[in-house]
Amino acid sequence: MKKKIVLAYSGGLDTSVLLSWIKETYDAEVIAFCANIGQDDELKGLNAKAKKTGALKIYVDDLQEEFAKDFIFPMMQAGAIYEGQYFLGTSIARPLIAKRMVEIAKAEGATAIGHGATGKGNDQVRFELTTAALAPDLEIIAPWRDERFRTQFPGRAEMIAYCEEKKIPIQASAKKPFSMDRNLLHISYEAGILEDPWFNAGDVKYRDYFTTLSVFPEDAPDKAEYVVLDFDKGNCVAVNSKPMNPLQVMKALNKLGGKHGVGRVDMVENRFVGMKSRGVYETPGGAILHFAHRQIESLTMDREVMHLRDSLIPEYAKLVYNGFWYAPERLALQALVTESQKNVSGTVRVKLYKGGIHAAGRQSQFSLYNPHIATMEADPTKAYNQDDATGFIHLNGLRLRVNSQVNGPANIGG
Structure with missing residues (x-):
């Protein structure tokens, strides 16, 4: 009986070659899997292409609702953002894709899963850590880490020639000047012309390259637009007074944010594997949701709870970025976030x-903001006695005075 392998498949040049190569090299039956997490037109014709390339079967599963509800929204509740800029669009999609691959492997009796992530990127880690947490017995096949594969395919030209020889249907066009990854939360651009960090991807002459989900700010309407978001327990449940589920929220906010050019990020980030990489991102809906969520938190969250949660944001974001979505520490942090x-x-x-x-x-029935206490005018509630501040400041300054008496006044430079 032949070995069965579930392969993450997009239908592009790389995964088309991978499908054929894995089938041939491992003398295996390959089950292709593509997750619909918001790629739109990229999914057209995949079934026929996978079968013609040699797949035993192909799954094209619409996971958009699950992606929004169980992955994007919990992450937004945590206020997660990596290194102060990245909304984690690619990072948060990988555990969902790997989870579904594991489910398919179990259903089909497969003993391995394969992916086309390179040996330099973060995705290999995310796919494999998720598999380790959910199905540790499954074998991992990563051709880009296999010397046989790299020797056979040192470049794109060899891949195209291989597809022509095997009659694999591909669009053998010139190499794009960058690579892209799109889903419901964002689209990312990296590599190619973006490997020069001095290259200005925000120059309007490149608007045809980097405007998939949003326009450049220069091309946005000259009139501002107001958007109203309703939240329940940290989740957005309505946009402009229209009740929506998480998927509908993301689609609506993507459209609104894209129209006004919000959520565009150009950054150099630190990959888990040790190198720095430059990425350009469009996250229109996610940027609005992240911002609005913070605004309602500012009104309703206790100060110390907020500061505690905020202190954990870098750790939470790092766990998502590095692929530890199913790790016990992320689950523990999520419990705190939910509370x-x-x-x-x-x-x-x-x-x-x-x-x-x-x-x-912003407004809420749970608002902790009391205008009578915060007012600069007379406080009719008498809840705050300004005279109390004298002792408060005196006690907080005690250690500073003692330190100054023992070690001398603080060095103020000069």
């Missing part, structure tokens, strides 16, 4: 204008 969100309900109004997201109001 912190129990009163994060209310309404936020934001203004979108030429690449910017601006706060334009």
